[in-house]
Amino acid sequence: MISETALLESAALRSSVLERTDVLDRVKALSLLPDGMHVTTAMVATYFEVAAEAIRQLAKRHRAELAANGMIVLRGADLRHFERDNMSLSLGSYPQARRSLTAYSRRAVLNIAMLLRDSPVARQVRTYLLDIEHLARTQPVESPAPASVELDARIDQRITHILGKTVVPMFNALIETSGEHRRELIELREDIENVERKLCWHHARLAALEGDTLVDEVRSKLKAMTWRAFEHHVADLLRRDGCLDVVVRQARTDRGIDITGRTADGRTVAVQCKNRSGRWTVPSADMQKFAGAARAIDQVDIALFVATCNFSHESEAIAKLSGVVTVNREELEAWSAGVRLKALR
Known part of the structure; x- marks a missing residue:
């Protein structure tokens, strides 16, 4: 059984249980910003009943680990977009313009619970987490033929x-x-x-x-695809989810649109595919080009931007303003594994 001391000291052990973010709500309610995904430093401090400075110092010491699990530091245009979408009392009021804002995902908050030694709330979260993990590891599993x-x-x-x-x-x-x-x-x-x-x-x-492991299998297949094979893979996913007249367009004439089709209820669909790996993210210029083609030129009902990587903050903001549905690496893996894409329902 994993001990609390080992959890506090081992980043690998912390990483192995970070999917169990539901334990946060078992201890007490975690209030989220209006986007339903993030909390601020002050909100994290309130949850763990510690001073905000304690969270800031912890985030400074473990910046790389927390950033890998959803902590982001927003500045400039990203900060303005974020504040505009999440303007509420939870962000507080400041007499001068804010230079930066640190926001945490639920996964990052759970990560903090496994690092914060002196908070009774954090200790209670760790207790729940270790109990659930112990049950999962010791519960007998039937092995069918x-x-x-x-x-x-x-x-x-x-x-x-x-x-x-x-x-x-x-x-x-x-x-x-x-x-x-x-x-x-x-x-x-x-x-x-x-x-x-x-x-x-x-x-x-x-x-x-x-x-x-289905996810590993899907991930390896996606990684091995050429850009053209990836486009045909996405086209097959559209057909699987009930789309009709799905066509992979020629690269020279696509105007930023790689695939077209329509849903079973008649809505038109346009898709842009980006097959990239590593730390590459979809830049805002690519999103602007696709949004212009899908909305201003073709005027489709559903515009999907599907990528094997993540999207930059700027491209996410442009997608939201123009009504483009983004499908990032994690969502693509789930879609490829059999989960129907919500935008096509």
């Missing part, structure tokens, strides 16, 4: 295919033509999509029992 695992996986995939190719498109058509029962049909469609997502995760669990 390989043939049974393979059969269950085939059944899951078949049901998921039927739901995605038949049932959900049927609901889309009914919703498009319905009147008074539109709300009920939308709720039923969401229930079906929830079942579909659960089957995808069940399939991932079965793969793990066989010794395969």
Whole structure:
């Protein structure tokens, strides 16, 4: 069993349990900014019932680790965009312009709980975290026969295919033509999509029992793709999620749009694909070009920018202003693993 001392001293152990951010809410409610994703230094200090300076000093000592888990320091245009979108009492009021602002994701807040030694709240979070991890490691897991695992996986995939190719498109058509029962049909469609997502995760669990990690498999396949293969991969994902007339366009005539199509309910779709690796991020110039082509020229209903990396703060801001839906590396991996893209529902 992992001890609290080991957790405080080992970055590797902390990294291994950072997905369990739900333990924060088990101890007390963590108030988030209006974007639903971040908190400020003052909000983190309030949660852990310590002085804000204690959080600042901790963030300074462990900057690299916290930055890898969602801590960001905003300045200039990024800061102005962030404050404009999150203007509230939680940001406080200042007589002069703020030069920078440090914002933390839930993952970064959990990271702080594993570093903050003198906070009773942080100790309680660590206690919950260690208890849950101990249960997960010691709970017996049934090991079905390989043939049974393979059969269950085939059944899951078949049901998921039927739901995605038949049932959900049927609901889309009914919703498009319905009147008074539109709300009920939308709720039923969401229930079906929830079942579909659960089957995808069940399939991932079965793969793990066989010794395969689905996310690692997806990640390695994406990494090995050429830019053209990646475009065709995204086109296949669109078709899998019920899109029709999906076309991968020629590079010389794409005007920043790599793929076009339409959803089952008739909405037009345009996609830009960027196959990049490492620390590369999508710059604002690429986002501006795509947003202009998708909105001003083609005037499509759904504009998707899909990348094997993350987006810069500037490109995210442009996407939000222009209505472009961004699909970053993590979201792409989930989409590739079987989870339907929310924008296409």
